[in-house]
Amino acid sequence: MEKMLEKLAEGKCSRIEEAVQAFLVDGEPVSCQRFGSGHINDTFLLVCQDDERKNKYILQRMNNEVFKDIKGLMKNVSGVTEYLRGRIQEENGDPDRETLTLIQTKGGAYYFTDSTGNNWRMYRFITGATTYDVVKKPEDFYQSAKAFGHFQRLLAGYPVQELTETIPDFHNTPVRLRTFQKAVEEDICHRAAECQKEIQFVLERADEVGAVMNLLQSGQMPYRVTHNDTKLNNIMIDDITGEALCVIDLDTIMPGASVFDYGDSIRFGANTAEEDERDLSKVSLSLPLFEIYTKGFLEGCEGSLTETEIAMLPMGAKLMTLECGIRFLTDYLQGDTYFKIHRERQNLDRCRTQFALVADMEAKWGKMQAIVRQYGSQNVR
Ligand code: ADP
Ligand code: GN1
Numbered sequence: 001m002e003k004m005l006e007k008l009a010e011g012k013c014s015r016i017e018e019a020v021q022a023f024l025v026d027g028e029p030v031s032c033q034r035f036g037s038g039h040i041n042d043t044f045l046l047v048c049q050d051d052e053r054k055n056k057y058i059l060q061r062m063n064n065e066v067f068k069d070i071k072g073l074m075k076n077v078s079g080v081t082e083y084l085r086g087r088i089q090e091e092n093g094d095p096d097r098e099t100l101t102l103i104q105t106k107g108g109a110y111y112f113t114d115s116t117g118n119n120w121r122m123y124r125f126i127t128g129a130t131t132y133d134v135v136k137k138p139e140d141f142y143q144s145a146k147a148f149g150h151f152q153r154l155l156a157g158y159p160v161q162e163l164t165e166t167i168p169d170f171h172n173t174p175v176r177l178r179t180f181q182k183a184v185e186e187d188i189c190h191r192a193a194e195c196q197k198e199i200q201f202v203l204e205r206a207d208e209v210g211a212v213m214n215l216l217q218s219g220q221m222p223y224r225v226t227h228n229d230t231k232l233n234n235i236m237i238d239d240i241t242g243e244a245l246c247v248i249d250l251d252t253i254m255p256g257a258s259v260f261d262y263g264d265s266i267r268f269g270a271n272t273a274e275e276d277e278r279d280l281s282k283v284s285l286s287l288p289l290f291e292i293y294t295k296g297f298l299e300g301c302e303g304s305l306t307e308t309e310i311a312m313l314p315m316g317a318k319l320m321t322l323e324c325g326i327r328f329l330t331d332y333l334q335g336d337t338y339f340k341i342h343r344e345r346q347n348l349d350r351c352r353t354q355f356a357l358v359a360d361m362e363a364k365w366g367k368m369q370a371i372v373r374q375y376g377s378q379n380v381r
């Protein structure tokens with residue numbers, strides 16, 4: 001075990017051994033490997049052996065740069081998972097598999113700060129379920145849509161005032177635009193010259209970025225408890241039943257617009273290419289996937305969305321995609337300090353796929369609206 005941990009420490013995750021020792025696990029740690037493909041946290045699969053079986057855990061080093069208030073963040077995660085546990089029990093579900101279970105530290109806390117200031121948490125590993133980076137079966141995407149819609153319903157009664165805003169202005173697209181404009185002006189890495197086309201693409205759409213925030217701020221659209229990071233790989237699909245089992249990655253649960261959750265799923269899952277695809281001819285909005293997600297999300301919301309929210313779904317998809325592209329480009333201009341990269345220019349490639357997708361949505365705008373109208377008319381409150 002010690003050798004294994006030393007090796008991991010070399011793989012630039014220092015103090016992992018301290019973290020493993022800090023939590024109340026069943027058995028002796030036998031392996032610990034990097035896991036998943038998230039852009040923000042460092043995730044490991046930890047296996048511990050006791051007399052009878054191997055017990056699996058997810059160990060995560062939270063990103064201190066991205067999350068400035070870890071205490072508030074973990075209060076959100078523990079509060080929300082506890083609340084969901086109760087709601088799932090009321091619906092005769094299995095809370096051990098249908099929501100995340102935090103493992104406490106030996107001192108009875110939900111997270112551990114190591115001697116260098118890194119913050120760690122641990123979850124019970126959910127077995128018999130998988131997260132997908134691309135839509136392999138349309139049915140999976142449909143299931144994820146129902147589950148994200150239902151997730152919003154489950155949390156409708158959560159005391160919003162208890163939620164910490166873990167990343168202020170997370171989906172405030174006008175604020176994202178201003179940050180981007182500042183990054184272009186400052187151009188600290190001298191990268192703006194090679195991104196002129198992309199910068200222009202954003203500026204041409206500057207008038208549209210406030211469409212959702214204006215409705216929220218004027219009270220024409222309700223604030224709801226939203227997940228805010230509804231990528232397909234943030235939902236676990238049961239390997240046997242094929243149903244969406246558990247919504248994970250709860251770091252960004254905050255008050256927001258329902259269309260944020262809908263839109264971010266479309267951005268990631270209804271794209272015919274991967275998020276960092278370099279061949280832009282592969283990027284497009286799949287209308288069949290758009291349709292299936294729209295159907296599932298509205299079903300999951302069980303008639304709770306207002307007419308305005310439904311009418312704004314296409315705009316939510318477009319703005320979440322544009323905003324994400326703006327964020328990737330901003331990070332590229334600022335020297336790749338926010339999103340993890342695994343190769344040069346990956347953030348620029350990611351930005352380009354997002355903008356190609358926005359352009360394709362604009363070309364398919366009428367069709368997107370017709371699909372939303374078709375399913376929305378059956379679901380309006
Ligand atoms: P990030 O914020 O970096 O995206 P996530 O919380 O989404 O981190 O975790 C990364 C990956 O780890 C997920 O996509 C999923 O595959 C896996 N994962 C996270 N939590 C669990 C869990 N409790 N059980 C099984 N797998 C998990
Ligand atoms: C990040 O953590 P992960 O990989 O699920 C990011 C999202 C972006 C996404 C783009 C906290 O999500 O906002 O949409 O990358 N999360 C945070 O893939 O910034």
Ligand code: MG
Nearest residue numbers: 038233234249
């Ligand atoms: Mg994730």
